Amino acid sequence: MADFSKSVIVGTAGHIDHGKSALVEALTGTHPDRLEEEKRRGITIDLGFAFLAETGVRFGFVDVPGHERFVSNMLAGAAGVDVLLLVIAADESIKPQTREHFDICRLLGVKRGVVAITKSDLVDADTAGLVRLEIEDYLRGSFLEAAPIIPVSAKTQAGLTELKQALLAAAEQSAGRDVARYFRLPIDRAFAIKGFGAVVTGTLISGSAGSNDEVELFPTGQRLRIRGVQSGGAAVERATAGQRTAINLAGIEHSALRRGMVLATPGKFRATRRMDTRLELLRSSPKMKHRSRVHFHAGTCETVAELVFFGQKELAPGQSAFAQLRLQDEVLVLPGDRFIVRQFSPVTTIGGGVVLDPLARRPTVRDTGRAAFLEILERGEGTEILAAMTERALLGLHFEEIVARTGWLEAEIRAAAKNLADSGQIKIVSTEPLNLVSGRVFEEVRQRISARVEKFHKENPLLPGILREDLRSSLGRRVRPETFRAALEELLAQKKLETQGEIIKRAGAAISLDPEEARAKEQIEKAFAVAGLAVPSVKEVLGKLPVEARRAEKILQILLRDKTLVRVTPELIFHRDALAQLRDRLVTYKKSKGGRISVPGFKELTGITRKYAIPLLEYLDRERVTRRAGDERVIL
Ligand SMILES: Nc1nc2c(ncn2[C@@H]2O[C@H](COP(=O)(O)OP(=O)(O)OP(=O)(O)O)[C@@H](O)[C@H]2O)c(=O)[nH]1
Ligand SMILES: [Mg+2]
Numbered sequence: 001m002a003d004f005s006k007s008v009i010v011g012t013a014g015h016i017d018h019g020k021s022a023l024v025e026a027l028t029g030t031h032p033d034r035l036e037e038e039k040r041r042g043i044t045i046d047l048g049f050a051f052l053a054e055t056g057v058r059f060g061f062v063d064v065p066g067h068e069r070f071v072s073n074m075l076a077g078a079a080g081v082d083v084l085l086l087v088i089a090a091d092e093s094i095k096p097q098t099r100e101h102f103d104i105c106r107l108l109g110v111k112r113g114v115v116a117i118t119k120s121d122l123v124d125a126d127t128a129g130l131v132r133l134e135i136e137d138y139l140r141g142s143f144l145e146a147a148p149i150i151p152v153s154a155k156t157q158a159g160l161t162e163l164k165q166a167l168l169a170a171a172e173q174s175a176g177r178d179v180a181r182y183f184r185l186p187i188d189r190a191f192a193i194k195g196f197g198a199v200v201t202g203t204l205i206s207g208s209a210g211s212n213d214e215v216e217l218f219p220t221g222q223r224l225r226i227r228g229v230q231s232g233g234a235a236v237e238r239a240t241a242g243q244r245t246a247i248n249l250a251g252i253e254h255s256a257l258r259r260g261m262v263l264a265t266p267g268k269f270r271a272t273r274r275m276d277t278r279l280e281l282l283r284s285s286p287k288m289k290h291r292s293r294v295h296f297h298a299g300t301c302e303t304v305a306e307l308v309f310f311g312q313k314e315l316a317p318g319q320s321a322f323a324q325l326r327l328q329d330e331v332l333v334l335p336g337d338r339f340i341v342r343q344f345s346p347v348t349t350i351g352g353g354v355v356l357d358p359l360a361r362r363p364t365v366r367d368t369g370r371a372a373f374l375e376i377l378e379r380g381e382g383t384e385i386l387a388a389m390t391e392r393a394l395l396g397l398h399f400e401e402i403v404a405r406t407g408w409l410e411a412e413i414r415a416a417a418k419n420l421a422d423s424g425q426i427k428i429v430s431t432e433p434l435n436l437v438s439g440r441v442f443e444e445v446r447q448r449i450s451a452r453v454e455k456f457h458k459e460n461p462l463l464p465g466i467l468r469e470d471l472r473s474s475l476g477r478r479v480r481p482e483t484f485r486a487a488l489e490e491l492l493a494q495k496k497l498e499t500q501g502e503i504i505k506r507a508g509a510a511i512s513l514d515p516e517e518a519r520a521k522e523q524i525e526k527a528f529a530v531a532g533l534a535v536p537s538v539k540e541v542l543g544k545l546p547v548e549a550r551r552a553e554k555i556l557q558i559l560l561r562d563k564t565l566v567r568v569t570p571e572l573i574f575h576r577d578a579l580a581q582l583r584d585r586l587v588t589y590k591k592s593k594g595g596r597i598s599v600p601g602f603k604e605l606t607g608i609t610r611k612y613a614i615p616l617l618e619y620l621d622r623e624r625v626t627r628r629a630g631d632e633r634v635i636l
Pocket of ligand 2: 020021022043044063064065066
């Protein structure tokens with residue numbers, strides 16, 4: 001039966017011992033603590049999970065540890081949360097990890113949530129009222145300002161119905177994640193199940209996954225096949241975004257899989273160690289200096305990052321700035337992904353931000369456009385972003401790179417590209433695969449091609465034009481073949497240039513000879529014309545000319561190109577008329593003496609020596625005037 005329920009992830013947050021796990025159990029019937037050590041110590045150490053199916057909504061609960069030493073585990077769980085369940089104990093009110101967890105959820109961009117005042121059975125009405133006031137005060141101006149605050153007790157079950165209602169209401173408002181996008185699953189657990197092999201779990205943050213799908217493991221790049229998928233504790237055909245998901249993988253040992261790795265649609269993305277971001281420091285953070293090191297958390301992964309500011313030496317508490325993060329390890333992130341930074345030591349949460357460009361370039365003094373570019377990325381308007389990306393890609397922007405740097409779908413990219421091409425901002429230099437250059441770069445290439453052709457004509461008046469390949473390589477490696485081809489095609493279509501075979505020339509360009517050259521040309525032609533088939537050597541003819549060897553050679557080329565002369569072998573050149581006469585003679589011969597001629601017969605017919613006869617016969621064979629048959633030729 002099809003299930004049209006909405007899938008929503010609820011994440012707990014709050015100080016140690018405030019009753020998060022007990023509340024999840026009270027709501028779902030499942031105690032989320034799984035580890036022996038957790039049971040023994042009575043605290044949560046790592047993430048725990050539980051499910052609850054209500055009418056219209058399937059809740060996946062992610063229960064996090066409150067202990068300050070396990071905040072990095074909490075971070076791995078908080079990454080996919082749609083609805084925050086902020087847990088505050090009535091007998092303790094707001095404590096340090098209440099604040100830290102809440103800051104983290106805000107920095108991670110969680111949009112909505114519900115506040116539960118737990119252990120309400122332990123306090124009297126006055127204390128309960130006071131705690132509520134404190135909480136209201138604390139949340140003022142935050143994303144939870146208008147969130148319901150519900151006193152509950154896991155012990156007496158008081159308030160649970162109300163809390164469920166509030167969670168349902170929040171779930172209904174939750175935007176839901178995009179199933180149509182590329183698949184991404186940050187792994188939070190990896191283990192083996194006997195008879196099945198490697199299994200990973202995680203919150204499916206985008207797209208969907210089903211049996212037999214091929215996926216790519218990041219950052220290693222391995223391609224793996226999905227053997228089976230579970231969601232909410234049961235096997236499903238496809239798991240979709242917003243669901244807790246377990247994936248059984250073929251082709252890998254569970255020991256090669258770790259929290260922090262990501263499964264994604266294969267062949268689309270690139271792991272990165274350098275990203276441009278908007279970084280925000282908490283008011284409680286110390287000021288951070290350019291190049292200071294921090295702990296970096298995104299999705300379920302954790303590494304060390306160096307903060308690189310652009311044109312500022314430090315960032316003050318409560319402030320935000322564009323910053324490049326240089327990571328110690330490769331991660332997979334996409335624009336819009338949130339991250340958290342924690343102080344190197346002592347380890348406390350100091351800020352976070354949003355990824356703007358996951359494949360950022362190394363900062364250089366010459367790159368003055370970065371801030372403006374990042375502002376455009378931050379505004380998030382697709383067409384504008386594509387224009388700016390194309391503008392910065394001097395060599396052209398390929399489809400694959402656009403996907404890896406944006407996570408956009410093909411249809412979105414093509415629509416934006418068309419838009420920009422129509423307005424002339426960019427040029428689509430190839431559609432399959434899509435390749436873009438900025439309108440400005442394209443115009444520059446067009447102009448360089450025209451200028452190069454002009455220059456060639458000027459320097460080589462005796463040549464009809466420049467060879468296409470020479471023209472292309474003269475523009476340098478920074479002009480990619482597709483860009484060259486598109487620019488050239490446009491110039492040809494506009495009749496600014498012309499082609500003649502492999503030669504490119506200015507439209508209407510003709511070779512102009514000076515009087516001396518014209519005379520030399522006549523002289524060459526005449527030398528071969530009068531020689532008939534007993535032609536002189538090329539060297540002999542050119543040696544007698546009034547112009548120097550290089551020019552003489554070019555004039556000879558002109559005659560060969562317009563087919564006045566024909567090169568039969570590298571050494572032997574004949575006049576067109578002499579060859580035409582030869583063909584006529586063969587026709588007459590065939591009529592009177594039959595369709596076959598021997599080499600001696602040919603020599604007799606033409607009155608030439610073997611030195612000319614053999615190359616000429618071979619030429620005639622190539623031209624299909626004759627065909628060799630034993631010692632003779634058949635005249636065709
Ligand atoms: N009286 C009373 N005790 C509660 C209530 N909820 C939880 N407790 C008790 O408080 C203690 C801590 O509860 P947990 O649910 O483990 O707290 P937690 O927030 O998950 O703790 P960490 O995961 O370690 O951060 C346990 O002994 C619970 O039995 C409640 O509503 N009323
Ligand atoms: Mg717990």
